[in-house]
Amino acid sequence: AQSVTQPDIHITVSEGASLELRCNYSYGATPYLFWYVQSPGQGLQLLLKYFSGDTLVQGIKGFEAEFKRSQSSFNLRKPSVHWSDAAEYFCAVGGRSGNTPLVFGKGTRLSVIA
Amino acid sequence: GAVVSQHPSRVICKSGTSVKIECRSLDFQATTMFWYRQFPKQSLMLMATSNEGSKATYEQGVEKDKFLINHASLTLSTLTVTSAHPEDSSFYICSAPGAGNDNEQFFGPGTRLTVL
Numbered sequence: 039a040q041s042v043t044q045p046d047i048h049i050t051v052s053e054g055a056s057l058e059l060r061c062n063y064s065y066g067a068t069p070y071l072f073w074y075v076q077s078p079g080q081g082l083q084l085l086l087k088y089f090s091g092d093t094l095v096q097g098i099k100g101f102e103a104e105f106k107r108s109q110s111s112f113n114l115r116k117p118s119v120h121w122s123d124a125a126e127y128f129c130a131v132g133g134r135s136g137n138t139p140l141v142f143g144k145g146t147r148l149s150v151i152a
Numbered sequence: 153g154a155v156v157s158q159h160p161s162r163v164i165c166k167s168g169t170s171v172k173i174e175c176r177s178l179d180f181q182a183t184t185m186f187w188y189r190q191f192p193k194q195s196l197m198l199m200a201t202s203n204e205g206s207k208a209t210y211e212q213g214v215e216k217d218k219f220l221i222n223h224a225s226l227t228l229s230t231l232t233v234t235s236a237h238p239e240d241s242s243f244y245i246c247s248a249p250g251a252g253n254d255n256e257q258f259f260g261p262g263t264r265l266t267v268l
Contacts, residue, residue, distance in 0.1 A: 072256075072257075081262045082259045087254070128195065132255045132257070134255060139186040139257075140196075140247070142195045145194075145195050
Protein backbone atom coordinates (compact mmCIF):
# COMPACT_ATOMS: atom_id res chain seq x y z
CA ALA A 39 0.00 0.00 0.00
CA GLN A 40 1.11 3.51 -0.69
CA SER A 41 1.86 5.62 2.35
CA VAL A 42 3.79 8.64 3.49
CA THR A 43 5.17 9.08 6.98
CA GLN A 44 6.08 12.40 8.44
CA PRO A 45 7.35 11.45 11.88
CA ASP A 46 7.44 14.96 13.29
CA ILE A 47 4.03 16.42 14.08
CA HIS A 48 5.34 19.76 15.27
CA ILE A 49 8.76 21.37 15.04
CA THR A 50 9.88 24.66 16.51
CA VAL A 51 12.99 26.40 15.25
CA SER A 52 14.55 29.77 15.83
CA GLU A 53 14.55 32.29 13.05
CA GLY A 54 17.79 31.97 11.12
CA ALA A 55 18.35 28.39 12.15
CA SER A 56 18.45 25.52 9.71
CA LEU A 57 15.49 23.22 9.16
CA GLU A 58 14.99 19.63 8.13
CA LEU A 59 11.55 18.04 7.83
CA ARG A 60 11.51 14.31 7.46
CA CYS A 61 9.48 12.28 5.01
CA ASN A 62 9.50 8.56 4.35
CA TYR A 63 7.37 6.88 1.77
CA SER A 64 6.20 3.45 0.77
CA TYR A 65 5.37 2.96 -2.87
CA GLY A 66 5.30 -0.04 -5.14
CA ALA A 67 7.06 1.61 -8.03
CA THR A 68 9.27 4.61 -8.64
CA PRO A 69 7.23 7.47 -7.31
CA TYR A 70 6.92 11.12 -7.94
CA LEU A 71 7.52 13.06 -4.72
CA PHE A 72 6.26 16.44 -3.66
CA TRP A 73 6.42 18.90 -0.80
CA TYR A 74 3.56 21.33 -0.26
CA VAL A 75 3.11 24.14 2.23
CA GLN A 76 -0.21 25.28 3.65
CA SER A 77 -0.87 28.40 5.67
CA PRO A 78 -3.88 28.40 8.02
CA GLY A 79 -7.16 28.41 6.12
CA GLN A 80 -5.39 28.42 2.80
CA GLY A 81 -4.86 25.99 -0.04
CA LEU A 82 -1.70 24.14 -0.92
CA GLN A 83 1.38 25.67 -2.49
CA LEU A 84 3.91 23.45 -4.23
CA LEU A 85 7.40 23.92 -2.84
CA LEU A 86 9.23 21.41 -4.99
CA LYS A 87 8.90 18.09 -6.74
CA TYR A 88 11.08 15.17 -7.71
CA PHE A 89 10.51 13.13 -10.83
CA SER A 90 13.89 11.87 -11.95
CA GLY A 91 17.50 12.88 -12.41
CA ASP A 92 19.41 14.84 -9.82
CA THR A 93 18.34 13.63 -6.41
CA LEU A 94 18.80 17.06 -4.85
CA VAL A 95 15.89 19.21 -5.87
CA GLN A 96 15.68 22.96 -5.49
CA GLY A 97 12.36 24.61 -4.81
CA ILE A 98 10.86 27.97 -4.09
CA LYS A 99 11.51 30.11 -1.03
CA GLY A 100 14.98 28.65 -0.57
CA PHE A 101 13.83 25.11 0.13
CA GLU A 102 15.50 21.98 -1.17
CA ALA A 103 14.87 18.28 -0.77
CA GLU A 104 16.96 15.20 -1.31
CA PHE A 105 15.61 11.93 -2.65
CA LYS A 106 17.31 8.91 -1.14
CA ARG A 107 16.01 5.76 -2.75
CA SER A 108 17.86 3.43 -0.37
CA GLN A 109 16.16 5.06 2.60
CA SER A 110 12.81 5.74 0.89
CA SER A 111 13.14 9.29 2.09
CA PHE A 112 12.56 12.74 0.70
CA ASN A 113 13.55 15.17 3.44
CA LEU A 114 12.96 18.88 3.09
CA ARG A 115 15.64 21.34 4.13
CA LYS A 116 16.21 25.03 4.41
CA PRO A 117 19.50 26.55 5.60
CA SER A 118 18.00 29.60 7.29
CA VAL A 119 14.38 29.78 8.36
CA HIS A 120 12.36 32.98 8.20
CA TRP A 121 9.40 33.79 10.43
CA SER A 122 7.17 33.69 7.36
CA ASP A 123 7.99 29.99 6.92
CA ALA A 124 5.72 29.10 9.83
CA ALA A 125 3.05 26.87 8.29
CA GLU A 126 2.01 23.26 7.79
CA TYR A 127 4.18 21.18 5.49
CA PHE A 128 2.95 18.12 3.64
CA CYS A 129 4.98 15.50 1.87
CA ALA A 130 3.14 13.61 -0.88
CA VAL A 131 3.77 10.73 -3.21
CA GLY A 132 2.12 9.97 -6.51
CA GLY A 133 2.26 7.60 -9.39
CA ARG A 134 3.61 8.41 -12.80
CA SER A 135 0.22 8.67 -14.38
CA GLY A 136 -1.81 11.83 -14.30
CA ASN A 137 -4.80 9.78 -13.35
CA THR A 138 -3.40 8.78 -9.99
CA PRO A 139 -4.05 10.95 -6.96
CA LEU A 140 -1.47 11.99 -4.44
CA VAL A 141 -1.10 10.34 -1.07
CA PHE A 142 -0.26 12.80 1.66
CA GLY A 143 1.59 12.48 4.91
CA LYS A 144 -0.06 13.77 8.06
CA GLY A 145 1.91 16.97 7.91
CA THR A 146 4.45 18.74 10.06
CA ARG A 147 3.58 22.03 11.68
CA LEU A 148 6.49 24.43 11.75
CA SER A 149 6.67 27.17 14.32
CA VAL A 150 9.36 29.83 14.13
CA ILE A 151 10.46 31.74 17.20
CA ALA A 152 12.51 34.89 17.40
CA GLY B 153 0.85 28.01 -15.13
CA ALA B 154 -2.19 25.85 -14.66
CA VAL B 155 -4.82 27.33 -12.39
CA VAL B 156 -7.64 25.59 -10.60
CA SER B 157 -10.41 27.59 -8.99
CA GLN B 158 -13.05 26.60 -6.47
CA HIS B 159 -16.33 28.22 -5.67
CA PRO B 160 -17.45 29.10 -3.12
CA SER B 161 -14.44 29.64 -0.92
CA ARG B 162 -16.54 29.50 2.19
CA VAL B 163 -20.09 28.34 2.84
CA ILE B 164 -22.23 28.07 5.94
CA CYS B 165 -25.43 26.08 5.74
CA LYS B 166 -28.08 24.58 7.95
CA SER B 167 -28.17 20.91 8.74
CA GLY B 168 -30.17 18.98 6.18
CA THR B 169 -29.51 21.25 3.25
CA SER B 170 -27.39 20.47 0.20
CA VAL B 171 -24.31 22.36 -0.86
CA LYS B 172 -22.62 22.38 -4.26
CA ILE B 173 -18.92 23.08 -4.65
CA GLU B 174 -17.45 23.81 -8.06
CA CYS B 175 -13.93 23.02 -9.19
CA ARG B 176 -12.74 24.54 -12.45
CA SER B 177 -9.55 24.20 -14.44
CA LEU B 178 -9.17 27.70 -15.83
CA ASP B 179 -6.56 27.36 -18.53
CA PHE B 180 -6.31 23.67 -19.24
CA GLN B 181 -8.53 20.67 -19.68
CA ALA B 182 -8.82 17.97 -17.08
CA THR B 183 -10.41 14.62 -17.82
CA THR B 184 -9.69 13.66 -14.24
CA MET B 185 -10.05 15.67 -11.07
CA PHE B 186 -9.62 14.62 -7.47
CA TRP B 187 -11.58 15.63 -4.41
CA TYR B 188 -9.94 15.68 -1.01
CA ARG B 189 -11.26 16.45 2.45
CA GLN B 190 -9.21 17.93 5.22
CA PHE B 191 -10.40 18.02 8.81
CA PRO B 192 -8.86 20.59 11.18
CA LYS B 193 -5.21 19.96 11.89
CA GLN B 194 -5.25 16.82 9.77
CA SER B 195 -3.98 15.79 6.40
CA LEU B 196 -5.75 15.64 3.08
CA MET B 197 -7.70 12.47 2.50
CA LEU B 198 -8.78 11.47 -0.96
CA MET B 199 -12.55 11.21 -1.25
CA ALA B 200 -13.08 10.43 -4.89
CA THR B 201 -11.77 10.59 -8.40
CA SER B 202 -13.93 12.53 -10.80
CA ASN B 203 -13.89 11.36 -14.41
CA GLU B 204 -15.23 13.42 -17.26
CA GLY B 205 -18.14 11.70 -18.91
CA SER B 206 -18.29 8.76 -16.54
CA LYS B 207 -19.04 7.91 -12.95
CA ALA B 208 -16.78 9.00 -10.17
CA THR B 209 -14.70 6.51 -8.25
CA TYR B 210 -15.11 6.77 -4.50
CA GLU B 211 -12.66 5.79 -1.81
CA GLN B 212 -13.64 3.23 0.74
CA GLY B 213 -15.83 4.70 3.43
CA VAL B 214 -17.04 7.66 1.36
CA GLU B 215 -20.78 7.56 0.74
CA LYS B 216 -21.41 8.13 -2.93
CA ASP B 217 -25.05 8.99 -2.34
CA LYS B 218 -24.06 11.69 0.09
CA PHE B 219 -21.19 13.18 -1.89
CA LEU B 220 -22.43 13.48 -5.44
CA ILE B 221 -19.78 14.18 -8.03
CA ASN B 222 -20.49 15.34 -11.55
CA HIS B 223 -17.77 15.96 -14.13
CA ALA B 224 -19.85 17.31 -16.97
CA SER B 225 -17.13 19.02 -18.96
CA LEU B 226 -13.37 19.00 -19.38
CA THR B 227 -13.02 22.04 -17.14
CA LEU B 228 -15.63 21.56 -14.43
CA SER B 229 -16.26 19.07 -11.67
CA THR B 230 -18.84 19.60 -8.96
CA LEU B 231 -19.16 18.06 -5.52
CA THR B 232 -22.59 18.20 -3.91
CA VAL B 233 -22.85 17.42 -0.24
CA THR B 234 -26.42 16.24 0.19
CA SER B 235 -28.34 16.53 3.44
CA ALA B 236 -25.32 18.01 5.12
CA HIS B 237 -24.73 17.45 8.81
CA PRO B 238 -22.30 19.08 11.24
CA GLU B 239 -19.87 16.18 10.87
CA ASP B 240 -19.53 17.08 7.19
CA SER B 241 -17.97 20.39 8.18
CA SER B 242 -14.53 20.35 6.66
CA PHE B 243 -12.17 21.88 4.15
CA TYR B 244 -12.75 20.45 0.69
CA ILE B 245 -9.99 20.73 -1.90
CA CYS B 246 -9.95 19.64 -5.50
CA SER B 247 -7.00 19.04 -7.78
CA ALA B 248 -6.36 18.31 -11.41
CA PRO B 249 -3.28 16.90 -13.11
CA GLY B 250 -1.54 19.17 -15.56
CA ALA B 251 -0.84 18.42 -19.17
CA GLY B 252 2.74 17.27 -18.57
CA ASN B 253 3.92 13.75 -17.94
CA ASP B 254 4.99 14.41 -14.41
CA ASN B 255 1.67 14.02 -12.56
CA GLU B 256 1.97 17.44 -11.03
CA GLN B 257 -1.38 18.14 -9.45
CA PHE B 258 -2.75 21.65 -9.42
CA PHE B 259 -4.84 22.35 -6.36
CA GLY B 260 -7.76 24.64 -5.93
CA PRO B 261 -7.76 27.08 -3.00
CA GLY B 262 -10.27 24.98 -1.09
CA THR B 263 -13.81 25.43 0.20
CA ARG B 264 -14.52 25.74 3.89
CA LEU B 265 -17.89 24.13 4.65
CA THR B 266 -19.53 24.76 8.00
CA VAL B 267 -22.79 22.98 8.74
CA LEU B 268 -24.76 24.37 11.65
